[in-house]
Amino acid sequence: MVTGENEASKSDLTFEQAMQRLDEIVRKLEAGDLPLDASIRAYEESMRLVAFCREQLDKAEFQLEQLTLDAVEEGPAGEERA
Template structure:
């Protein structure tokens, strides 16, 4: 891994913001090859981190199924 920052502590928003900055930098074509490879590796780690955060958030979101009296009958996972 060519980058030094530990991304595990980043919020989803911070990781996404860094990922977007890397994409802009790579798309500009200004980074030398070695730097571009390092940026790509960091982007892959950030993408994985964001996917993990999203999966965890989806797992916490549930839809309640209510009976005729409005009482919860069951919980089903959030449908994306």
């Protein structure tokens, strides 16, 4: 049986935990030892985890863009640009 099916929906799930779970799922699917139903559930969970990770990466990218814009607007030595 595949565990952690609802892990992607937990608010305390970190990006790293989601990636680790994805790695586990991939290994199980590649091994080919899961019954068909369990394989389908594992695939569904992996898609939720991928969506979660993509969302986290998008948020991180936005934060980095904001930090870069703020740094450019401040100019050298923290001076505000006109």
